Amino acid sequence: MSKPKVLVARAIFPETIDRLAQHFEVESNQADEAWSKAQLIGKLQGKVGVFTTGSERIDAELLDACPDLKICANMAVGYNNFDTDAMTAHGVLGTNAPDVLTETTADFGFALLMATARRIAESEHFLRAGKWQKWAYDMFSGSDIHGSTLGIIGMGRIGQGIAKRGAHGFGMKVIYHNRSRLDAALEAECKASYVGKEELLKTADHVVLVVPYTPASHHTIGAAEIALMKPTATLINIARGGIVDDAALAVALRERRIAAAGLDVFEGEPKVHPDLLTVPNVVLTPHIASATVPTRKAMADLAVDNLVGYLVNGKPLTPVNPAVLAPK
Ligand code: DGY
Numbered sequence: 001m002s003k004p005k006v007l008v009a010r011a012i013f014p015e016t017i018d019r020l021a022q023h024f025e026v027e028s029n030q031a032d033e034a035w036s037k038a039q040l041i042g043k044l045q046g047k048v049g050v051f052t053t054g055s056e057r058i059d060a061e062l063l064d065a066c067p068d069l070k071i072c073a074n075m076a077v078g079y080n081n082f083d084t085d086a087m088t089a090h091g092v093l094g095t096n097a098p099d100v101l102t103e104t105t106a107d108f109g110f111a112l113l114m115a116t117a118r119r120i121a122e123s124e125h126f127l128r129a130g131k132w133q134k135w136a137y138d139m140f141s142g143s144d145i146h147g148s149t150l151g152i153i154g155m156g157r158i159g160q161g162i163a164k165r166g167a168h169g170f171g172m173k174v175i176y177h178n179r180s181r182l183d184a185a186l187e188a189e190c191k192a193s194y195v196g197k198e199e200l201l202k203t204a205d206h207v208v209l210v211v212p213y214t215p216a217s218h219h220t221i222g223a224a225e226i227a228l229m230k231p232t233a234t235l236i237n238i239a240r241g242g243i244v245d246d247a248a249l250a251v252a253l254r255e256r257r258i259a260a261a262g263l264d265v266f267e268g269e270p271k272v273h274p275d276l277l278t279v280p281n282v283v284l285t286p287h288i289a290s291a292t293v294p295t296r297k298a299m300a301d302l303a304v305d306n307l308v309g310y311l312v313n314g315k316p317l318t319p320v321n322p323a324v325l326a327p328k
Helices: 014-021 037-043 060-065 084-089 102-117 120-128 157-170 184-190 197-203 223-228 246-254 274-278 293-311
Strands: 005-008 025-028 049-052 071-074 093-095 149-153 173-177 192-194 206-209 234-237 260-263 282-284
Touching (some): 014 025, 014 293, 037 060, 049 293, 071 293, 084 093, 102 157, 102 206, 102 234, 102 260, 120 282, 149 157, 149 197, 157 173, 157 184, 197 223, 246 282
Parallel strands (some): 049 071, 071 093, 149 206, 206 234
């Protein structure tokens, strides 16, 4: 009997392809070619599953053109590349890759916060450029992490991981804002207090964004929100491009309305707003918060487990639109 066909849309670990090949006939993009939407649609003909990485847009137009498709398995916890309503309407399941990246991503959020507040990237560029002639009392003075107030917007698993690092490791006072308040036991574990968004922006020394991207969270931070922040504050975005108005942020950084920002995600990435590239007080990284080998392997494994779970055993592990699974 022939095996069901699946597509892997981007280059991935060879062992991931090997695992898939045990169950499926696999076509993959190991050359990591940039496929247009029309090319992706062409490749998906006859495929029942697709392994996506978060950069392939799955919408009604694609679904209309790919009638065999049953599941899209994202190797990412975020799934704003999925139009979940259209997928549900077409009976196509979406899955994501939560949990396996929580601690790695929280580590990175904290690393970016440290690098930003303590001006590590900026001072390293200065040194490499041969500009370091003498020590000076005020050279690259940043802001303290320990004992400061950490404000987290988006208190899911990654936000909680960052809160614990701040509260338990650095003695920070942690405040958070979220769609819904955590239960008392979780708040105690994270040593975090719930506040309104405005209070958080006004009082935090460091603001970290970890909210999922949805139309409602578009430009959660724009010029008006930045205006509420302390002039000494730092802003960290490890959530998604579009959560911050990057153009407004670049202006605020240039005018020193806040001290600094650390960004791992960008509106329209991999393009970066050109004004961000010319301001010194921002640390820019290319969407690498989950990038350690063990974690990326675990994310890929979970996407494979979802494809096998659904297409072979009828039981996906982490569906994002479970309505597709409801008995008809
Ligand atoms: C995720 O998993 O959503 C990360 O941003 C990596 O894409």
